[in-house]
Amino acid sequence: MIVSERTYRFSYNAWLTILAVSIPFRIPATVLLILFVVYNLVFFNQLKFTRRRVFFMVLIAAPFILDLLFLWNNTSIAEGVKHGEKRLSLLLLPFFILSQNHRFNTVLILRYYAMATTTILSLCLMRFAIIEPELFSKYLNGVDLWEMGYAFARSIKMHAPALNMHVAFVVVINFYFFKEALGQIRKTHVIWRLVYFLISVILLLYINTRLAIVNAFFGIILISLADVRKLKTKGLFKRLAIGVFGFALLSYGFVKTFPYSIEKFSEVTFAHLDKVGKLDSLKNPEASAYNGLVTRLSIWKTSLDVALEHPVIGVGAADGKQAVINKFEATKQQFLAKYKFPVHNQFLDFWIKFGVLGLFVVAVYIGLFAYIGFSSQQILCVFFFVLFLTANLVDDFLIRFDGIVFSALWLSIFTKNALDIKLDKA
Numbered sequence: 001m002i003v004s005e006r007t008y009r010f011s012y013n014a015w016l017t018i019l020a021v022s023i024p025f026r027i028p029a030t031v032l033l034i035l036f037v038v039y040n041l042v043f044f045n046q047l048k049f050t051r052r053r054v055f056f057m058v059l060i061a062a063p064f065i066l067d068l069l070f071l072w073n074n075t076s077i078a079e080g081v082k083h084g085e086k087r088l089s090l091l092l093l094p095f096f097i098l099s100q101n102h103r104f105n106t107v108l109i110l111r112y113y114a115m116a117t118t119t120i121l122s123l124c125l126m127r128f129a130i131i132e133p134e135l136f137s138k139y140l141n142g143v144d145l146w147e148m149g150y151a152f153a154r155s156i157k158m159h160a161p162a163l164n165m166h167v168a169f170v171v172v173i174n175f176y177f178f179k180e181a182l183g184q185i186r187k188t189h190v191i192w193r194l195v196y197f198l199i200s201v202i203l204l205l206y207i208n209t210r211l212a213i214v215n216a217f218f219g220i221i222l223i224s225l226a227d228v229r230k231l232k233t234k235g236l237f238k239r240l241a242i243g244v245f246g247f248a249l250l251s252y253g254f255v256k257t258f259p260y261s262i263e264k265f266s267e268v269t270f271a272h273l274d275k276v277g278k279l280d281s282l283k284n285p286e287a288s289a290y291n292g293l294v295t296r297l298s299i300w301k302t303s304l305d306v307a308l309e310h311p312v313i314g315v316g317a318a319d320g321k322q323a324v325i326n327k328f329e330a331t332k333q334q335f336l337a338k339y340k341f342p343v344h345n346q347f348l349d350f351w352i353k354f355g356v357l358g359l360f361v362v363a364v365y366i367g368l369f370a371y372i373g374f375s376s377q378q379i380l381c382v383f384f385f386v387l388f389l390t391a392n393l394v395d396d397f398l399i400r401f402d403g404i405v406f407s408a409l410w411l412s413i414f415t416k417n418a419l420d421i422k423l424d425k426a
Contacts, residue, residue, distance in 0.1 A: 005102070008046065013105050015039065016097070016413060020113040021120065023406050024158055024166055033089060033405065040096040047099040056415050059368055060094040060408060062361045063087050063398055066354050067317055079318035086401065090408045097412040098419070106417045110380065114173035118200045121167065125203065128155045149207035162402045164204060164212035165391050171200045172219035172383050179223060211390055219383045226379045277301050277333065285335045296394060299341050302327050303348045313355040320353035342399070346392035349399065366392060369411060376418035384410055 003011075015036055022029040040047070058065070067084030074080030128151075129136040135151055153160035174197040181190045204216055276297045279285045289295050306315075306327050315323045321342055328337035343349040346366075350358030366389050373381030388397070388407055397403025 003043075008043065009102050009105075012100065012102070013109055016104065016409070017109050017112045017116070019405075020109070020409055021116045023402055023409070024117075024121075024156070024163055026157065026401055029401070029405060033092075037092055037096070046101060047096070048101040049099055052419065053098045056368075056419070057091075057094040057098050059364060060098075060411055060415070061091040062365055063350070064090040066350070066358060066361055070314065070316060070354050073313060074316035074318040076318055080316060083317040083399075086399065087404055089405050093405070093408040094412045094415070097409075098416050100416065103420045104413065104416060106413060109413065110173050111177050114170045114177070114200070115196055117166065117170050118174065118196050118203070121203050122199055124156050125152065125206065128152050131155070149209060153207060158402070159400070160207055161209045161212070161391070161395055162397065162400060164207040164209040165387060165397070166402070166406065167200060167204045167207060168212040168216040168219070168387060169384065171197070171204050171216045172223060173380060174200045175220050176223045176380060211394060215387050215390060218386065222383055222386075223379060273297070277331070279335045280333060289335075295336075295341070296344055298333065298336060299324075299344050300348060302331065302333065302336070303343045303345065303352060307348055307351040310352070311355060314351065314353045314358060317353045320349060323352060342396055344395050346396040346398050349396040362392070362398070365398075365407075365411075369414070372411070372414050372418045376414075376421045378414055378417065381410075381414040381418075384414070 019029070019032055019036055022032050064084065064087040067080070067087055071077060071080045071084065074083075132151070132155065149164070150160045153163045156163075174193065178190070178193040178197045181193050201216070204213060273294050275282060275289070275294055279289055279295065279298055282289055285295075303324050306323050310323075314320070321340070324343060325337060325340050328334075328341075343352065347359055347362050350362045352358075354361070366385065369381055369385035369388060372378065373383075373385055391397055391403075397407070
């Protein structure tokens with residue numbers, strides 16, 4: 001098929017934006033991912049491979065390559081293949097994106113991704129208020145606020161921590177473009193960018209997962225302090241104050257409306273830390289410890305024991321979760337066994353499944369965001385590193401479709417931009 005270079009570039013930027021926006025919605029995202037692969041195959045003549053591009057393709061695909069290398073280590077080869085299929089996009093996305101022989105408009109992709117995601121999730125929240133008026137009214141009246149964000153996330157078939165990881169990234173992108181617009185474009189555009197930023201913060205606070213809120217606050221400060229050497233002290237404090245004040249003001253209003261947030265961040269999070277590994281001694285662990293740090297610590301303690309029993313080659317991708325559940329049962333931790341908790345730490349998860357090589361690969365994969373971000377001075381890539389690192393310290397997003405595709409897509413886009421920047425300097 002023959003199309004003009006301009007049309008092809010425009011369509012590719014559109015593809016990347018649409019793919020990024022679709023990720024929170026698994027079925028549409030899966031269909032679009034398949035169509036994206038077909039699109040790239042149709043225009044295969046546009047691909048160009050160099051040693052450097054292939055090197056980064058391999059690094060990004062490393063978790064999927066682990067599935068292939070350790071396929072023999074699964075009790076069921078068929079189950080091992082199914083787990084490998086989840087991470088196939090770690091091969092496909094960098095293969096097609098890094099091999100493109102033209103520059104992407106990364107700034108435009110980021111801006112339209114953040115705007116579209118903010119708009120769609122706002123509409124989803126309005127839909128939630130319409131289809132679940134009793135729940136929505138209950139939350140506004142301060143009843144059962146612990147389930148608020150989870151109920152909204154379930155209404156669009158998402159897991160709240162995963163959804164809020166996306167939203168935290170969107171909040172920081174919206175603030176980045178708002179900050180960049182100050183004094184540079186028309187006031188009406190600045191106002192619209194401020195509106196998108198504030199709406200995304202409201203979404204973040206409504207879903208209300210602790211780590212995502214902390215990460216977004218850190219990201220706003222990071223963006224405010226970016227290019228600090230180019231700013232006068234007055235300009236620096238002005239930008240920092242706008243971001244921090246806006247976020248703090250919304251947070252204050254939210255806490256006044258939903259006071260459970262304070263309890264969630266303090267008492268609930270750090271309650272019963274003396275019960276690590278002994279959750280069954282609590283009268284009602286579902287109510288008192290389910291969302292607390294003590295549950296995570298208990299899971300990690302058991303998971304570490306499993307990892308140390310198979311430190312070199314692990315137990316296989318298909319058998320990792322069951323090995324941890326078996327350990328819950330063997331150590332008589334009935335609460336954890338009942339709910340079949342996953343590891344909730346990507347480093348431990350891959351260590352259990354693939355041994356020490358799995359631990360190394362996770363560190364390289366996540367660390368690649370830091371290397372790309374700092375080496376090419378892409379501040380949003382640096383923030384993504386912080387976001388994805390912290391998220392995977394308390395959860396395991398490389399076993400989830402949204403975490404796998406989310407990270408692979410943005411790592412591929414940021415890496416392609418870094419390679420183009422390096423080429424410009426050569």
